[in-house]
Amino acid sequence: MPVPERIQELPARWGHLCLGVERFILRDLGLRTSDSTALLALSGGADSTALLVLFRVLAPRLGMNLKAAYLDHGIRPEARQEAESLRRLCAQCHVPLYCGATSVPLFAQRTGRGLEEAGRTLRYRFLAGVRNASGADYILAGHHLNDLAEDLLLRITRGSGWPELCGMRAYDPDSGIVRPLLQVTKQELTSLLQDLEITWHEDSSNQDPRYKRNRIRSRILPLIMEENPRFLQHVLRLWRLGSLDRQDLETRLCELRRGERHPDPETILLPGAELAPLSESLRLRWLKDALARLGPEQSLAENLFQLEQAWQEGKQGAVLQFPGDKRARVNREGIFLFRESRER
Numbered sequence: 001m002p003v004p005e006r007i008q009e010l011p012a013r014w015g016h017l018c019l020g021v022e023r024f025i026l027r028d029l030g031l032r033t034s035d036s037t038a039l040l041a042l043s044g045g046a047d048s049t050a051l052l053v054l055f056r057v058l059a060p061r062l063g064m065n066l067k068a069a070y071l072d073h074g075i076r077p078e079a080r081q082e083a084e085s086l087r088r089l090c091a092q093c094h095v096p097l098y099c100g101a102t103s104v105p106l107f108a109q110r111t112g113r114g115l116e117e118a119g120r121t122l123r124y125r126f127l128a129g130v131r132n133a134s135g136a137d138y139i140l141a142g143h144h145l146n147d148l149a150e151d152l153l154l155r156i157t158r159g160s161g162w163p164e165l166c167g168m169r170a171y172d173p174d175s176g177i178v179r180p181l182l183q184v185t186k187q188e189l190t191s192l193l194q195d196l197e198i199t200w201h202e203d204s205s206n207q208d209p210r211y212k213r214n215r216i217r218s219r220i221l222p223l224i225m226e227e228n229p230r231f232l233q234h235v236l237r238l239w240r241l242g243s244l245d246r247q248d249l250e251t252r253l254c255e256l257r258r259g260e261r262h263p264d265p266e267t268i269l270l271p272g273a274e275l276a277p278l279s280e281s282l283r284l285r286w287l288k289d290a291l292a293r294l295g296p297e298q299s300l301a302e303n304l305f306q307l308e309q310a311w312q313e314g315k316q317g318a319v320l321q322f323p324g325d326k327r328a329r330v331n332r333e334g335i336f337l338f339r340e341s342r343e344r
Contacts, residue, residue, distance in 0.1 A: 003093050003198065006278065007057050014192050018057055024217075025062065025180050029171045031138070034063035038178075039136035040095070041127055042070045044082035044201040047142035049089070050189035051181065055140065056093045066095045069130040073119055074103035075205060082201045098130045116211050124175070133175060142169065143179045146186040146221070149235045153216050153224075161301065163249060166242020167235070172340060182237060249285060256286050266294065272334035275311065284308055287328070290337050296322030311335055 007015050025031050042048040052068065059066050068090050072079040082100055090097040108118035127139050151167045159267065169178050181189070186237045193200060211216055224231050259274040275283055284304050291299045299322050308319040310330050318330045325340040 003053055003056050003089070004196070005056060005060075007061070009311070010057065011195060015197065017188060017192070018054055021054060021180050022058055024170075024183055025178070029178065029180075031171065031178065036063065036137040037065045037067060037135060038138045038140050039127065039131050039134060040066060040068040041141045042068050042086055042090075042097070042121075043203065044070070044086050045142075045203055045206075046190045046200045047144060047147075047181070047186070049198065049200040050192055051140060051142040052077060052089065052093060052095065053192065053196065056183075063330055066093075067098065067130075067134050067136060068095050069098045069100070069127055071123055071126045072099070072101040073133075074101060074124070075105065075115075075119075076203070078201070078204070082297065085199075085201065098134065100126050102126070102128070104340045116213065123275055124177075127177075128175065137176065139175065139177045140175055141179050142181060142189075144181045144184050144189060145232050145236060148182050148218075148239055149221060150213055150216050151233055152238070153220060154213060157212070159301065163242040163245040166246070169246075170243070182239070185232060210271060252282065253286060253289050256282075257289075260290070266339040267336060268294065269333060270335045270337070272332070275334055280308060283311075287335070287337075291322055291326055291328075294337060294339060295324040297322075299323065299326075302331050307335070316335070317342055 004010050007018050010018065025033065040048070040052055040058070042052060055064070057065060058064070062105075068086070070083055070086050072083060087097055087099075094299065104115060104119045104122055107113070107122055108115050111118065113121070130136070131139055148167045152165065155165050155167065168179065168182075170178075170182050170299065171177070205211070206214060207218070209218070221231075228234070256278075259271060261269040261271060263269060270286060270290060278286070279296050287304055287307060290297050303320055303322055307320050307328050307330075310320065314330075316331050320328045321340075322328065327338055327340055328335045329338075
């Protein structure tokens with residue numbers, strides 16, 4: 001069956017779903033789509049295939065020009081067949097497809113990363129490269145509501161705090177990544193494809209129990225859904241609240257950064273006069289934010305609490321170590337944050 005080009009060609013149920021995605025993009029995310037170019041991140045699975053089908057209909061309404069990208073991770077032999085199927089589907093939709101290939105296992109071995117992290121790193125690196133080369137404004141990913149629930153559960157197991165606990169962002173201005181299907185369930189996407197008689201490929205690695213996300217998907221999430229069939233809707237509500245809190249926090253942090261001092265490019269001073277009137281919660285978040293800007297390694301909550309206690313107790317000269325060779329020192333001026341090589 002040909003891929004629909006207009007919303008009027010869709011059954012009413014899927015037309016309403018399209019309109020919901022459109023509202024999410026324009027109203028909730030506030031994206032400027034007129035005369036923009038969107039790069040679809042395709043994998044050949046149901047999620048990204050549905051993404052292509054939906055935006056085949058929505059792109060003219062949004063004023064978007066579509067392009068697509070596919071990366072062979074060098075893990076599964078069936079990837080070549082998936083790429084060929086995607087070429088045919090993209091050609092039918094008149095969407096240019098950029099294909100790439102890499103070796104995730106080799107990259108994981110060289111860098112000491114797990115396969116999941118290595119694959120994610122290379123995939124987003126590839127998408128960023130295609131985005132730059134093609135002049136795309138956005139990268140559209142096919143993450144949906146079930147993915148959001150899995151992400152929330154993963155963050156719980158990692159000990160994430162609020163509001164990061166609410167899950168992945170729908171739009172990241174820095175990377176240009178947009179997740180327009182976060183309010184749509186996996187079942188809706190597969191039902192859409194089945195109704196339109198559009199095939200997709202199942203990724204065999206999604207069943208591999210070695211990956212934590214797969215274990216959450218196949219074992220933990222079904223148990224929670226059995227206890228509460230409306231769990232996905234609760235996740236969506238939590239995500240909405242968390243997203244609002246995250247926006248407020250980022251606005252406040254932007255204001256606080258204006259009070260920082262930077263004795264050199266690798267040192268940040270949070271002045272005591274700026275720290276004193278803040279709540280403990282906001283101080284901790286400012287400390288975490290500043291440490292993150294010194295390097296990618298995440299700060300542990302227990303270290304942040306120890307630093308907060310040292311500052312409150314006025315332990316001048318106290319030094320605390322953070323991951324990534326980062327340190328914090330309390331003195332009369334406030335709290336100095338720096339790399340170990342820059343210790344003073």
